[in-house]
Amino acid sequence: MPRRILIIDDEQGIRAALGQLLEFEGYEVRAVGNAVDGIAAYQKQRPDLVFLDVKMAGIDGVEALKKIKEHDPSAIVVMISGHATIQTAVEATQLGAYDILEKPLDTDRILVTLRNALQHLDLHEENARLRETIQSRYQIVGKSYGIRAVIDKLERVAKTPARVLITGENGTGKELVARAIHSQSTRADGPFVEVNCAAIPSELIESELFGHMKGSFTGAIADRAGKFEQAHGGTLFLDEVGDMSLNAQAKVLRVLQDGVVTRIGGSKTVEVDVRVLAATNKTLETEIAEGRFREDLFYRLNVVPIHVPPLRERREDIPLLVSHFVNVLTSREGVAPRAIAPEAIERLAQLEWPGNVRELRNTIERLLILSSGPRITAEDIARLVGHRDPEQAGLGSLLDCKTFEEFKHAAERAFLLAKLREFDWNVSETARALDMPRSNLYKKIERYGLTRETLS
Numbered sequence: 001m002p003r004r005i006l007i008i009d010d011e012q013g014i015r016a017a018l019g020q021l022l023e024f025e026g027y028e029v030r031a032v033g034n035a036v037d038g039i040a041a042y043q044k045q046r047p048d049l050v051f052l053d054v055k056m057a058g059i060d061g062v063e064a065l066k067k068i069k070e071h072d073p074s075a076i077v078v079m080i081s082g083h084a085t086i087q088t089a090v091e092a093t094q095l096g097a098y099d100i101l102e103k104p105l106d107t108d109r110i111l112v113t114l115r116n117a118l119q120h121l122d123l124h125e126e127n128a129r130l131r132e133t134i135q136s137r138y139q140i141v142g143k144s145y146g147i148r149a150v151i152d153k154l155e156r157v158a159k160t161p162a163r164v165l166i167t168g169e170n171g172t173g174k175e176l177v178a179r180a181i182h183s184q185s186t187r188a189d190g191p192f193v194e195v196n197c198a199a200i201p202s203e204l205i206e207s208e209l210f211g212h213m214k215g216s217f218t219g220a221i222a223d224r225a226g227k228f229e230q231a232h233g234g235t236l237f238l239d240e241v242g243d244m245s246l247n248a249q250a251k252v253l254r255v256l257q258d259g260v261v262t263r264i265g266g267s268k269t270v271e272v273d274v275r276v277l278a279a280t281n282k283t284l285e286t287e288i289a290e291g292r293f294r295e296d297l298f299y300r301l302n303v304v305p306i307h308v309p310p311l312r313e314r315r316e317d318i319p320l321l322v323s324h325f326v327n328v329l330t331s332r333e334g335v336a337p338r339a340i341a342p343e344a345i346e347r348l349a350q351l352e353w354p355g356n357v358r359e360l361r362n363t364i365e366r367l368l369i370l371s372s373g374p375r376i377t378a379e380d381i382a383r384l385v386g387h388r389d390p391e392q393a394g395l396g397s398l399l400d401c402k403t404f405e406e407f408k409h410a411a412e413r414a415f416l417l418a419k420l421r422e423f424d425w426n427v428s429e430t431a432r433a434l435d436m437p438r439s440n441l442y443k444k445i446e447r448y449g450l451t452r453e454t455l456s
Contacts, residue, residue, distance in 0.1 A: 003118060004045060007031040008038030008064065009053040009080065014105070018051060021107060022114075035059035039067050046072070049117055054081035054088060054100075062091055069096050074124070076117050080105065140176050141324045142317035146309035150177060157304045158184035163256075165241075165301045166279040168308035170422050171358030174279040175239060177308060182235040187275055190234025195227050197248075198240035198432065205248045207264055210255075216265020228261045231274045241301065242282035242293060253297045276301065311353040311360065318349040321357060325364040335368045339375035347381045355422045362424060413448040416441070420450065 005027045009015050015031040022029045030045065032038045035056055042050065050068065054061040061079060068075050079092050082103040089100050098120075099113050140151060157164055158181045166174045175194070182192045200208050207217070211226030227236060238244070244252070255261050256276065260269040278301045287293035311318070322345055330337040353359050363385055371380045423429040427445070431438040444450075 002026055002028045003049070004028045004030070004047040005114075006038065006041055006045070006047040006050045008035060008041075008050065008056075008061070010034060010056045011053070014053070014080070014103070018105065018110070021110065025111065025114075035061065035064035039064055039071075042068050042075070043071055048076065048121060049098075049114065050075065050077045051101075052077050052079055054079055054092070062088065062095065065092060065095050065097060076121060078113055078117065139324070140173065140180055141320050142314060143320065144309075144314035144317045146314045147317060150306060150308055151180075153304070153306050154181050155184065157181065157306075159186065161275060163275070163301055163303045164277050164306055165284075165298075165304070166277065166306045166308060168279075168281065169310045169356055170281050171356035171424075172308040172310055173357050174281075174308055175237070177306060178235075178237045178239075178277045178279060181277060182237075182275075185235070185275070187234050191231055192235050192237065193227050193231035194237045194239060196239045198243040198429070202245040202248075205245060206251060209248060210251060210261045211263040211266075213263050213265035216263075220265070223263070226261060226263065228255060228272045228274055229270055232272050233274075235275045235277060238276060238278040238301075240280055241278040242280040242284055242287055246292070246294065249294045249297050253294065253300060256297075256300050311356045315349050318360065319345050321360055322348060322364060325361050326368070329365055329368055335365065338368055338371060340367075341375055341377050343378040344376050344381050347378045348385075351385065354418045355424060358424060359421055409448075412444070413450070416444055416448065417450055420445075 005022050007015050007018055007022075007029065009018070009031070010033050012033070015033065019029045019031045030041060030047070032041055036059060038050075038052070039059075041047075052061045052064060052068075056064075059067075061081070065077055065079070068077060073096070075096075076098050077096070079097045079100040080103060081088065081100065092100060098117050101109060101113065140147065142148070154164075154177055164178075164181060166177050168174050178194075179192060182188060195208060197205060207220075207224075207226070209226050209228060211224050211229055212220045214220055214223050238252075255272065259273070260271050262269050284293050284298050284302075288295045288298060322340060326337075326340065329335040348360070348363075355362075367376050367380060367384055370384055371377075373380070419430050419434060420427075423433065427441055428438060431441045434441070
């Protein structure tokens, strides 16, 4: 669809010449001879760009610009004038004019200005689409009391500068809460920078957070800004903050107190304006008691606590989440669409979901890909997800073991399977959480014949 251009000028010759040029370039053009008609045409048609004469009888161009901007602050308006003064240019610029062209109009200058303005519009529209996609992707879905309490609290705290500590099991959606706080805050136009403290080796976490100077350690081949500097003017999300080393904790505390960072190997301090949100699946009070987390840092981070409940405590949200994931996977990630039978959704709502919302999302993707019929049935759930009733998955089945040795093997198998599901079968993350060498975990996976499809 061609871009729409509106010309507002009281000179018939200008309207005709400019209109002919723009139509030849493929634009849809409308031209009017006074500001009153021009303002009405803008409000009715919402053109992509306006050429507006400065000097006209009645309402002049500057006043018309003001009225158009009042109606649509994002309007792109290029002023044209035969005798533009510095004062006029300053006033028009202050009111939001994109540019000012002098008469007689130069064809090349018109086309360059037009192309630049429309590129600016394209970028603005692309950013709006991207923001909408991101907000949809990170939407918090649910109507349960627990999730409504989370949403209510994050909406209250978002507009404030307060730090927030988000707690909850793995896979419950702590990152979604952090992103929602950022998107509703006064820093929404600034960067959102995430650091997974559990995924970065302890010897590298300080470089990741605070940056380093060239030559400060082996492998530091260039100066590098840390996450605090990258998040300047926005939000820094410290995910799994309970896994941060004590040395890094001390430096983070100092940044929170002083608002400055010093890169590793450097002496110059850099001021940072950053809102810090943190999340953890650990009980930090226990970590403090056992000497693994600083109490003073805990109080700095835990200004407003938000706890995200596990999926088993909000089962009424599962049908909504299933519908949401089906829509996301089919409309934006290219998975073939497929309906889900009511009895299948009911069966999903009865399962335990130790990996919480993350596990549910991955399960829906698996069902959409591997189910063979036109819709997903309860039989597909049994075949592809398995029977995971609490009695079958828990102590009830273990007590059926005949010997203590058989019980130990069954319990270890069930425990490892639950942990692998919790970490979405990421063996490295699971091994780290279990404080077990990765090679040992691989051996146990092989010994018990565990596979991603082994879900019973």
